[in-house]
Amino acid sequence: MSEISLAPDAADALPGLSQPSGLLRWIASVDHKQIGIMYIVGALVFFVIGGLEAMLIRAQLAQPNAKLISPEFYNQLFTMHGVTMVFLVGMPILIGFGNYLVPLQIGAHDMAFPRLNALGLWLFIFGGLLMYFSFFIGQAPDQGWFSYAPLAEQPYTSHRGPDYWSLGLFVTGIGSVSGAINVIVTVWTMRAPGLTMRRLPLFTWMTFINGFLIIFALQILNAGLVMLEVDRLFGGSWFTPPGSPVLWQHVFWSFGHPEVYILILPAFGMISEIIPVFSRKPIFGYEFVAGSTIVIGFLSFTVWAHHMFAVDLGIGWHAFQSAATMLISIPTGIKIFSWIATMWGGKLRFTTAMLFAASFLVIFTIGGITGVTFALVPTDWQTTDTYYVVAHFHYVLVGGTFFAVYAGVYYWYPKVVGRMLSERLGKWHFWLNFAGLNLTFFVQHFLGLMGMPRRVYTYPDLPGWGTLNLISTLGGLISALAVLVFVVNLVWSARRGQPAGDNPWQAWTLEWATTSPPPPHNFEELPPVRSRRPLWDLAHPEDPDWKREH
Amino acid sequence: MLDPNSPQAQSIANLFNGSMLLGTAIFMLVTGLVLYVLWRYRSRGDTAEPRQYPGNRRLEIAWTIAPALIVAGLFGWQLDVMRDTAPPADRPPDIIVTGYSWWWRVEYPKAGFVTANEIHIPVGRQVLFQLQAADVIHNFWVPDLGPKRDMIPGHPNNTVWLAADRPGVYLGACSEYCGLQHAWMRLRVVAQPQAEYDAWIQQQQTAATPADxxxxxxxxxxxxxxxxxxxxxxxxxxxxxxxxxxxxxxxxxxxxxxxxxxxxxxxxxxxxxxxxxxxxxxxxxxxxxxxxxxxxxxxxxxx
Missing domain, CATH: 2.60.40.420 (Cupredoxins -  blue copper proteins)
Incomplete structure (x- = not known):
């Protein structure tokens, strides 16, 4: 078959190819960069909503026996806070970064399936809107983000909340799966000449592995959602006797634990890009950092029942799931030590991105250590479903995922917008967030150990409980202030920030080889790729990486 | 849990403290390394790039194996603790507790009476609880006296051992989200010396009569x-x-x-x-x- 070439003005002559303008330019877009930006902006809007829900929760809990918020509304708040932060903030913001960056990092002009890409975005947005619509009819989900049967079943929750929850998540879930397929195919088939799988930038690598986790985990959730709706709408009994409520827990957590890694692997990828650039050294032990991601991926599907130790599944299950959970600390430890070793012997530049990345190491380690408490069956029996677990996973998801995302925003914003974020506001943002996070969540470890269960709209006035909760609420206010500074920075710098240039950080991966922001087709020309750091090779012909690797 | 008051609660607290001690050591190591590296290798303003090197295989293998040894040790320890808390199968329960939304039905099968929301136990004796649920899933938890256990509808055979070394009132709570008033599904366990406990049992077995x-x-x-x-x-x-x-x-x-x-x-x-x-x-x-x-x-x- 011969090649068909279009005359230079053919694109203008065909109406389907003409460039729409204004809002339609975004809505009708199939460009991975625009889609990526819309994912991220959508996630940030939901982040503000989920954050306001958290503020209301903390306001109610600031004092014992408070009556600021009704129990009905409180239960809706904590349910939607969790659902929002996991499904409408964490996943889409990471998918959005992947969308924007993966084609650029592999030297491609777009994703493999641009229209499927747009479908995924709009499924995320409409799924989110569908769930939030429940507030307008006064029947928001209030059964918890994990929607345990039989509480979420018809006799115990007769309003439509769980149905909005199931259908909303089903819609976003299909979007996530389509996005994951797209990433996998894109990375597999569209890499620039010379960019072998062993030379992939680590963010792209981890997003690629994450694609497999999403495909397998989200399908389990989607199946579970349908089963729950069969129970609720058609009188089935998957999860009520003669079926079993424990079956729901198996279904939910065999999605739910891989989900935790879905929320952290791309964040690990961001850290693996940012620390080397601001240490001026290649990542230490690329193969171990990349390989440990695969190990985490496999292990993440073998540990779900550590969410169910209090069910009492018997010693065999407990021992197996506990051992598998503890094994995950090994590949995670490899990453932490590799990042530290990357900094070792470097020349560190303390940009805001680097501050978030370096503090990620410390805060994520705290979350990892308290995680051991849930891997050990007997200590899990004491601490599960208490404020200790709330503290633990906020260290992982805020101090881990979110600090990495913040680092990523400060690092890649110049590429996306063409202007630098204000470093001055950035430092304010960092220090306020660092203080706020620790103040909010560190004390919650003690509340949990003192016996405070989670998901309670109030608590009795027992010694110390009021004080610790008040400290936690004050920390929340500081975090809210930090987010405000962050948003101001995003908006202000878009118009007034310093022009960025193509490669403001002297970074080494392909996204920095094009203009900021990149043109519609991403690259005018690609540099030769002979190693993991093509732009280093370009800048240092006397000391190229390809002489070092292998 | 901060004030363990039974052998099993103590055993779990020891494991927790041990793992936290280890965790604190790891935290100090990581934080110490990060702070040292941040200070020692901070950029001093010159533009020359540092020496480039991609890794050190021996070091990478070392920090793969070291955590493996630590978790193997913790795993062995927890098996002992699980034995300390595990109920034997061949004994009828002393007390049957059923979770309702949002209160506790408490049955003493041997003494033959039922009460609610307040459980009396004799000091220094291991008490076997059978745990059931009447509607949704609840969770039975008295932190100072032992581990928590779910109460699951259709799974009536969950059990847990609790005991109290000293007399006193021990607070507990439902710790599985169970709907609107989950916050107010709280529980009191009153541990009494044997004689006092026997008197209480006798009182519960007798019908109370109107005072006036x-x-x-x-x-x-x-x-x-x-x-x-x-x-x-x-x-x-x-x-x-x-x-x-x-x-x-x-x-x-x-x-x-x-x-x-x-x-x-x-x-x-x-x-x-x-x-x-x-x-x-x-x-x-x-x-x-x-x-x-x-x-x-x-x-x-x-x-």
């Missing part, structure tokens, strides 16, 4: 209203839908911990329980002041 004429009139009010359709009182009613009230006057709280059990609070509860704990099954009763006073006197006298 007003209380006796209150008993009539109780029987004439729909109270008897849901609440049991020994000698008057056997209904099981709500908490057993045979000795409600002896309990410290009402509504599973939401208010103190005083005559004033009891009248408020009877007149409008939803004002205090919205969503409970019990309807409010519009009684004449005299009837309400009599009913409160009667229930308060059931010690």
């Amino acid at each position: 004429a007003e209380a006796a009139r209150g008993a009539e009010v109780f029987q004439n209203l729909t109270c008897v359709n849901c609440h049991a009182i020994t000698g008057i009613s056997n209904a099981q839908a709500g908490p057993d009230l045979s000795h409600v006057g002896g309990r410290a709280t009402l509504g599973a911990g939401i208010i103190e059990n005083t005559p004033a609070n009891l009248s408020r509860w009877i007149a409008n329980p939803h004002d205090i704990k919205s969503g409970v099954q019990m309807p409010g009763y519009q009684l004449s002041e005299a009837d309400l006073r009599a009913l409160v006197a009667y229930l308060g006298s059931l010690k």
